Amino acid sequence: xxxxxxxxxxxxxxxxxxxxxxxxxxxxxAQGIPSFDTPEFIKRRVREALDGGFVARxxxxxxxxxLREAIAESLEHQGMAYxxxxxxxxxxxxxxAITATLLATCGDGDEVIIATPxxxxxxxxxxxxxxxxxxxPLSEESGWGVDVPAFLTLLNDRTxxxxxxxxxxxxxTIFSKADLIAIADAAKRQNIVIILDEVYRDFLYDExxxxxxxxxxxxxxxxxxxxxxxxxxxxxxxxxxxVGYLHTNRELAExxxxxxxxxVTCAPVISQFAALAALEMKPSDWEPYLSEYxxxxxxxxxxxxxxxxxxxxxxxxxxxxxxxxxxKENLKHYETSEELTKHLLQHEKVALVPGSAFGPSxxxxxxxxxxxxxxxIIEGMKRLHRHFESHA
Amino acid sequence: MHKPxxxxxxxxxxxxxxxxxxxxxxxxxxxxxxxGKAPLKTVIAExxxxxxxxxxxxxxxxxxxIGLPLSILYxxxxxxxxxxxxxxxxxxVGRIVSYQNQPDVIVVELGISEPQxxxxxxxxxxxxxxxxxxxxxxxQSGVSARTLADEIKELIQQVPKSGLILIDIDxxxxxxxxxxxxxxxxxxxxxxxxxxxxxxxxSESANGLHFKYKGAEVTMSRHGREFAAxxxxxxxxxxxxxxx
Numbered sequence: 226x227x228x229x230x231x232x233x234x235x236x237x238x239x240x241x242x243x244x245x246x247x248x249x250x251x252x253x254x255a256q257g258i259p260s261f262d263t264p265e266f267i268k269r270r271v272r273e274a275l276d277g278g279f280v281a282r283x284x285x286x287x288x289x290x291x292l293r294e295a296i297a298e299s300l301e302h303q304g305m306a307y308x309x310x311x312x313x314x315x316x317x318x319x320x321x322a323i324t325a326t327l328l329a330t331c332g333d334g335d336e337v338i339i340a341t342p343x344x345x346x347x348x349x350x351x352x353x354x355x356x357x358x359x360x361x362p363l364s365e366e367s368g369w370g371v372d373v374p375a376f377l378t379l380l381n382d383r384t385x386x387x388x389x390x391x392x393x394x395x396x397x398t399i400f401s402k403a404d405l406i407a408i409a410d411a412a413k414r415q416n417i418v419i420i421l422d423e424v425y426r427d428f429l430y431d432e433x434x435x436x437x438x439x440x441x442x443x444x445x446x447x448x449x450x451x452x453x454x455x456x457x458x459x460x461x462x463x464x465x466x467x468v469g470y471l472h473t474n475r476e477l478a479e480x481x482x483x484x485x486x487x488x489v490t491c492a493p494v495i496s497q498f499a500a501l502a503a504l505e506m507k508p509s510d511w512e513p514y515l516s517e518y519x520x521x522x523x524x525x526x527x528x529x530x531x532x533x534x535x536x537x538x539x540x541x542x543x544x545x546x547x548x549x550x551x552x553k554e555n556l557k558h559y560e561t562s563e564e565l566t567k568h569l570l571q572h573e574k575v576a577l578v579p580g581s582a583f584g585p586s587x588x589x590x591x592x593x594x595x596x597x598x599x600x601x602i603i604e605g606m607k608r609l610h611r612h613f614e615s616h617a
Numbered sequence: 618m619h620k621p622x623x624x625x626x627x628x629x630x631x632x633x634x635x636x637x638x639x640x641x642x643x644x645x646x647x648x649x650x651x652x653g654k655a656p657l658k659t660v661i662a663e664x665x666x667x668x669x670x671x672x673x674x675x676x677x678x679x680x681x682x683i684g685l686p687l688s689i690l691y692x693x694x695x696x697x698x699x700x701x702x703x704x705x706x707x708x709x710v711g712r713i714v715s716y717q718n719q720p721d722v723i724v725v726e727l728g729i730s731e732p733q734x735x736x737x738x739x740x741x742x743x744x745x746x747x748x749x750x751x752x753x754x755x756x757q758s759g760v761s762a763r764t765l766a767d768e769i770k771e772l773i774q775q776v777p778k779s780g781l782i783l784i785d786i787d788x789x790x791x792x793x794x795x796x797x798x799x800x801x802x803x804x805x806x807x808x809x810x811x812x813x814x815x816x817x818x819x820s821e822s823a824n825g826l827h828f829k830y831k832g833a834e835v836t837m838s839r840h841g842r843e844f845a846a847x848x849x850x851x852x853x854x855x856x857x858x859x860x861x
Contacts, residue, residue: 269697279730279757289756294655295678301839306825308840309656445823494757505677 229353236345237582241566245576252605253576253597257394257545260598261462261514263499270502271495280495286486287478288315288470289497295504296470304443305453307472314478314485315470315492315500319424319456322471324350325488326452327386329480330418331356335385340371341584342548344394344422348584356385362586365550368539369396371404377411387412390422392429392438395548395583395592397541399429402439409447418477421453424469425544427460427511430519434542448474452481457496459545459596460511461503468496518545521595521602528606535613536591545596548580551589557616562588568612575608618697623683629706630686631741637690637713638742643673643720645689645742646854649727649769650750651762654680657750657847662724664851668859673720680728682737688725689742722858727772730758735768745780746857747772748806748850751843752790766790776801781857783850786812806850808842814853819845 235243238256245253274280287293290309297309307313316322323346331337333355339347341360351358361376363369387408391400412419421441429435442453456469471481522541529538529549535556538549553559562579570576580590593609595602618626638645648658658674665672679688687693690709694701727738749769752762770793776782778800784791786805795803804813816835819828825838828845830852837844 265696274757277730277758282757282759284756290652291655291678294653297841298655298659306839310841310843312840445825448823501678507676 229355233349233353236349237563238345238578241570241576241578244570248570248574248576251570251574251576252601252608254594254602254605255576255578255592257459257594257596258464259459259462259545259596260601263462263466264503264506264510266505267461267463267499267502271499274498275495280498282494284315284491284494284497286491287313287482288492289494289501292497292501292504293470295501296472299504300472303440305440305472306445308475311475312478313470313472314482315468315497316454316485317469317489317492318458318467319422319454319469320346320350321485321489321492322452322454322469323347323388323420323422324353325481325484326418326420326454326471326473326477327351327354327356328484328488329477331385334383336381336383338376338379338384338387339584340376340389340393342369342393342395342580342587342590343388343390343584345578345582347388347390351388357383359384360584360586363393363396363398365539365586369393369398369548371400371408373404373407376408380411380415380417384415384417386418386420388420388422390424391440392423392425392543394425394544395546395578395580395587395590396539397425397544397546397548399434399437399542401437405439405441406444409441409444409450412450413447417450419447419451421451423453424456424459426455428515428518428543428545430515430522430542438543442472452477457500457503460514461499461506462514463496463499463503466493466496466499468492468500470500518595521545521597521599522547524599524602525593525595525606528602528610532610532613535617545594547593547595548583548587548590549593550580551591553589555617556613559616562590566591569609573608573612575605575612577605577609626702627682627686630683630690630709633706633709633713634686634689634741637709640713641716641719644722644746644858645744646722646724646746646748646858647727647742647744647772648724648748648750649729649772651729651753651755651765653750653843653847654726654728656844657748657850658724658726660844660847661748661851661854664848664855665722665724665858668855670855670858671719671721672724673722674724678726678728680726681734682741685725685727685738685741689723729765729768730755731760732764732768735771739772739775743772743775743777745777746783746854747776747780747801748783748854749785749788749794751785752788762790766793770794770797773797773799773801773803781853783814783853785846785850786815787846804853806853807846808849812849814849816845816849 335356580587694705780801786807
């Protein structure tokens with residue numbers, strides 16, 4: 226059978242989770258799933274909507290107007306102004322927002338620049354459109370920042386979109402305002418859409434991170450090219466609810482809406498009610514969670530420091546991932562990150578994601594998620610350490 | 618929550634709200650409609666603040682039989698458990714007996730999605746100023762716009778003589794509302810020059826909305842032409858509040 230889906234595969238991350246689920250006694254630090262349950266006040270609002278008979282019907286295709294108004298208000302507090310009726314679309318998670326945007330803007334013969342290492346599914350989504358992913362390596366030497374001159378050399382007449390995840394998955398990097406502006410200025414000149422995935426924007430662990438983080442979407446001069454994507458999955462522990470949103474200028478929103486409509490009709494209404502409640506979360510409600518993630522980050526950093534003969538790492542400023550580099554020279558029998566993670570799952574029963582899943586620059590790295598519980602993190606890191614000690 | 622417990626809670630909250638309103642006499646502004654309540658509420662509150670009024674708006678969208686009292690009393694249960702509610706009620710009592718930091722004005726939403734919703738809400742409070750936003754078929758309850766407009770008519774009839782009702786001139790229900798018996802002053806707002814309170818020359822740029830109000834240039838860093846109409850409504854509200 227032919228079709229665009231022929232080239233698509235289940236992402237490596239999900240494949241590993243499937244394998245881990247079938248491996249008794251395994252600990253997974255692979256997929257980025259918060260260990261927390263969705264907060265009670267969100268669940269309560271959903272119960273009310275469910276009992277009130279409000280969730281059975283389709284919402285408007287771009288999403289419940291009440292939710293879009295709340296999103297618009299939330300954006301205003303972040304220094305971004307978008308029209309709730311025409312410029313905001315509620316989607317089935319951020320990946321649907323990204324895929325719908327790509328389908329609306331790219332096709333056969335086009336190219337999409339993806340920073341690497343970066344989220345696994347971007348490449349697959351690009352291929353679904355018939356476009357070609359072009360990888361722009363991030364610079365590990367500079368803490369996984371963008372090499373702007375090298376990045377800009379990749380832009381040409383075939384480039385239709387750029388995908389930037391900021392803060393970045395898997396590296397936890399926060400891209401600088403200067404770098405973002407340099408890319409955006411070039412994109413604007415060539416009418417290239419920038420898909421800005423900011424799903425980890427709430428995970429800013431220290432003062433430097435909060436000071437350095439800046440969104441391209443907050444500068445109105447880039448409205449014509451920026452599609453910003455956000456998800457309720459991470460900060461609100463709602464990965465299973467499948468709800469996110471995008472916002473962009475009117476014309477682009479209209480094109481994306483047509484694709485969104487034909488893909489899903491609308492985001493699940495029950496999840497939209499959850500999103501509405503989530504938007505009412507105060508900063509003080511989030512602080513305990515952030516504090517716990519910060520503590521988990523320290524746990525992982527300490528473990529990695531103990532594994533310094535075998536791993537180098539950059540402490541992530543954001544997200545809940547770290548992306549250590551394997552010191553191949555000190556590892557017997559090491560071949561590839563994928564082989565290593567297979568071995569780790571089979572023999573040590575710990576699931577991690579191979580760096581190669583995140584693009585060419587990811588090879589010889591591992592992604593470790595600290596979204597899981599402290600118990601899982603401690604045990605998982607212990608098993609990883611045990612492997613290195615026995616294979617050094 | 619079990620129905621008897623909910624009924625009891627609603628009664629307590631209503632009594633506390635009435636006590637609070639009697640003691641402190643804040644001016645209550647109510648925004649009602651299906652679409653646009655939240656942004657209209659925000660623009661009204663911001664406008665009143667720029668005119669020097671002490672305004673309070675609850676950050677949560679509390680606009681039902683339980684929510685409206687919480688919104689007025691400015692409390693929120695720490696958890697939706699017995700203990701959480703006891704805490705909220707205690708906080709409400711504290712707010713009632715305190716004379717510090719009380720607002721002049723409280724802006725609330727009145728949420729209607731079914732018939733009879735308004736009859737419950739007006740037992741809690743009848744706002745002195747009512748602003749009606751857009752009315753459409755309720756997308757979640759499926760109740761028709763006409764039915765919801767009938768609910769709003771019930772509110773219009775009860776706004777006191779010293780109050781003000783503002784309706785969207787572009788609403789298909791504007792004629793219906795105008796002809797509903799009312800004792801308060803009733804004005805229309807919107808983008809049309811036929812409105813009692815209007816803006817003109819509306820345009821949008823990357824930086825937001827630009828328009829004229831009473832001859833003066835105004836820029837709002839917001840997107841969506843409806844915000845220009847909300848601005849007009851908010852100005853009318855503020856003029857009324859200042860005169861009061």
